[in-house]
Amino acid sequence: MRFTVLAAAAALMITGTPAVQASGGPAVPKIDWAACGAEHPGFECASVKVPLDYDDPRGATTSIALARKPATDKARRIGSLFLNPGGPGGSGVDFALGAGTRLSENLQGRFDIVGFDPRGIGQSDPLHCFSSEAELDEFFDGIPGFPYQASQERPFFERYRSLGPECRDDQRIAKHMSTADVARDMDLLRRAVGDRKISYLGFSYGSFLGTTYANLFPDNIRAFVIDGVLDPELWSSGWQIKSDRIATKEEFREFLRNCDEAQCVFGPNSEKRWDALLKSVRAKPIQLGDQTFTYDAVINAAIGAMYSPSDWPDAAVLFDQLSDAAAGTPSTTSAVAEPDYPNGFDAYNGNVCADIEFPRDFDAYKSISRYAAAGSEFGPAWWWGNAACANWPTNPDRYTGPWRTRTNAPVLVVGNHFDGVTDFRGAQAANRQLAGSRLLAYAGWGHTAYGVSQCATDHTNAYLLNGTLPPVGTVCPANPNPFLPSVASAEPLFKPSRR
Numbered sequence: 376m377r378f379t380v381l382a383a384a385a386a387l388m389i390t391g392t393p394a395v396q397a398s399g400g401p402a403v404p405k406i407d408w409a410a411c412g413a414e415h416p417g418f419e420c421a422s423v424k425v426p427l428d429y430d431d432p433r434g435a436t437t438s439i440a441l442a443r444k445p446a447t448d449k450a451r452r453i454g455s456l457f458l459n460p461g462g463p464g465g466s467g468v469d470f471a472l473g474a475g476t477r478l479s480e481n482l483q484g485r486f487d488i489v490g491f492d493p494r495g496i497g498q499s500d501p502l503h504c505f506s507s508e509a510e511l512d513e514f515f516d517g518i519p520g521f522p523y524q525a526s527q528e529r530p531f532f533e534r535y536r537s538l539g540p541e542c543r544d545d546q547r548i549a550k551h552m553s554t555a556d557v558a559r560d561m562d563l564l565r566r567a568v569g570d571r572k573i574s575y576l577g578f579s580y581g582s583f584l585g586t587t588y589a590n591l592f593p594d595n596i597r598a599f600v601i602d603g604v605l606d607p608e609l610w611s612s613g614w615q616i617k618s619d620r621i622a623t624k625e626e627f628r629e630f631l632r633n634c635d636e637a638q639c640v641f642g643p644n645s646e647k648r649w650d651a652l653l654k655s656v657r658a659k660p661i662q663l664g665d666q667t668f669t670y671d672a673v674i675n676a677a678i679g680a681m682y683s684p685s686d687w688p689d690a691a692v693l694f695d696q697l698s699d700a701a702a703g704t705p706s707t708t709s710a711v712a713e714p715d716y717p718n719g720f721d722a723y724n725g726n727v728c729a730d731i732e733f734p735r736d737f738d739a740y741k742s743i744s745r746y747a748a749a750g751s752e753f754g755p756a757w758w759w760g761n762a763a764c765a766n767w768p769t770n771p772d773r774y775t776g777p778w779r780t781r782t783n784a785p786v787l788v789v790g791n792h793f794d795g796v797t798d799f800r801g802a803q804a805a806n807r808q809l810a811g812s813r814l815l816a817y818a819g820w821g822h823t824a825y826g827v828s829q830c831a832t833d834h835t836n837a838y839l840l841n842g843t844l845p846p847v848g849t850v851c852p853a854n855p856n857p858f859l860p861s862v863a864s865a866e867p868l869f870k871p872s873r874r
Contacts, residue, residue, distance in 0.1 A: 400432050401426045402433070403563060403566045403567050404424055405423075406423055406441065406568065408420070411442060418442055418472055420443075420468070421441050422438050422440050422498070423438070424437070424438055424439075425438075425559075425560050428551055429556060429559050437548060439491055439493075439499045440492045441468065442467075442472050443475070443489045444471065444475035444478075444479050444488040445487050447484030448484040451485050452485055453486055454486065455488075455489045455570055456486040456487070456488055456489065456574045456576055457489050457561060457573060457574065457575045458489065459490075459575075459577040459578065459580070459581030460578055460581060460871045461603070461871040462719065462723055463493070463580045463723055464718070464720070466490075466717075471488055475488040481832065481836050482840060489568065493722075494548060495722050495726065496719075496722040500548050502548050502721050502725040503546070503718055503721055504542040504720075504724075514534070518531050519531065519671040520671035520674075520675050521675075521755050521756045521759040521760070522671075522755070523671055523755065531759060531762065532765070535762035535765070538724060538767070539728065539764070540766060542724065542725060548725075549725055550729075552722075552725045552770065553730055553772050554729075555587055555591065555770075557587075561575075562588070571597075572784070573588075573592075573599070574599070575588070575599045576602070576825070576839070577601050578603050578823050579602075579603045579797055579822065579871045581871070582601035582604040583607055585599060585600075586605075586809070587607070589782050590780045593783060594783045596782045596783050598784065599782065599786045600786075600835055602789040602825050603791070603797045603822050603824075603871060604788055604801040606618065606801040607778045607805065608776065608808075610731070611776060611778075613732060616747050616754065618800060619750075620748075620753070620757070621751055621798075622797075622798035622800075623678055623681055624750070624751035625793060626795030627681060631649060633820075634687075637858035637859055639688065639858040640688075640691050641692075641694045648694070651701075652673065652694060652697055653752065656697070661673075663700050668697055671756065675756055676693060677694075677753070681822065682821065684819070684820045684821045684854070691858070727761070727763075728769070729773060730769065731761075731769065733761050734765065743758060744758055744759060753795075779808045779809075780808075781809075782811065785844060786812040787844065788805050788809070788814050789802065789816075789817070789824050789835065790814065790815075790817070791819060791822070791823070792817065792819065794821065794822050795822070813844045816851065817830070817831045817850075817851045818853040820853070824851070828854065831851045
């Protein structure tokens with residue numbers, strides 16, 4: 376599955392110089408903030424050097440790009456709030472530039488809102504597996520988004536398996552992209568901005584970065600929020616598919632139910648129309664305007680829509696048009712613009728393969744695909760991309776547990792009841808694993824709750840500002856049906872992503 380990073384934005388990068396430090400540990404970098412440029416008024420950008428390998432803290436370095444929205448209420452400034460938007464592969468710099476103003480307003484201007492591109496990602500010594508966008512496109516040429524026919528499985532596996540040597544050879548960053556090293560970078564950045572304890576807001580994969588940090592640095596917590604939570608035991612063991620094979624279907628059933636309830640364009644009987652659409656497109660691709668939709672494209676469109684209920688009405692229109700086209704009813708649609716080439720796909724695999732030991736042989740992938748498919752039609756779409764790690768060694772500095780710790784301050788764990796990307800069971804697991812943490816539930820749909828549920832947003836803001844936790848057992852009510860006209864036009868604050 377191709378990863379599309381959040382909105383890209385160019386930033387002026389100024390390299391900081393490491394401060395002298397007497398101990399044998401890594402030097403705390405000095406951050407030389409400078410204006411990001413006219414296109415980002417009120418934001419400051421920088422780049423600092425951190426150890427490439429923390430086993431050799433005074434050896435080779437790698438660069439980390441940062442962006443911040445300085446606190447506007449300097450008299451009551453609390454410190455810095457570090458962000459991670461997910462992925463892995465999402466740019467924290469772009470995230471801060473895009474959402475920093477709104478976040479600052481939500482938090483009364485009392486934080487410096489700080490985003491950073493994790494090592495190997497975006498502007499932080501990025502891993503590049505391809506020399507150009509054309510070469511990236513060539514990699515995907517001739518293979519589906521995921522194999523849905525037996526004859527496609529071996530070619531897909533071999534193509535993705537070939538990615539490991541392409542990415543890791545002659546690129547030193549590829550050997551040092553584990554989440555544990557990103558967490559070590561984040562703690563060094565905490566020290567660089569002068570915070571005694573860290574304040575953090577992490578979404579999606581950012582929850583795994585968060586739980587990794589909490590286990591490595593449990594005594595360095597001021598206020599810590601993870602929203603849209605991966606169970607770190609499943610993720611780090613390579614068995615996230617146990618969640619993926621059922622979670623997307625659970626939310627998709629809610630998509631169909633709400634569609635019928637609101638009499639959306641894909642209804643009535645949207646479940647029957649969906650099943651008929653899948654049967655038709657599996658047998659024969661559907662031509663819609665100047666685009667050809669194959670089975671894998673339809674499945675991936677459905678998965679994409681599960682990230683945000685604000686996308687549900689458009690997805691229903693697409694499925695309606697595809698159903699009509701399959702039945703021979705004329706329909707029109709506009710072409711989808713391709714994004715520029717960021718390194719999100721490369722970075723996703725660079726981090727995941729550094730962290731997780733996946734199977735090496737084709738038969739194992741084929742067998743687990745059958746297991747995934749038994750969970751739902753969405754299972755194989757989540758599974759097969761892991762084949763990129765079949766010939767890619769893990770990072771010896773990765774962290775695989777134990778995941779049970781007690782932090783010096785409680786972690787706020789936020790989960791949606793119907794999250795098809797990181798299901799609610801992940802939030803429940805992290806709540807059990809992080810002693811003293813508090814679970815905040817949102818009874819609605821989509822991936823992450825902050826900026827979507829006003830109730831969840833208010834509780835998160837109160838915790839970040841004052842350390843006030845929601846009462847035990849708090850469940851924020853679901854927003855109204857996403858297909859209702861008054862709701863469909865409402866956009867979330869931002870759209871974090873897992874991949």
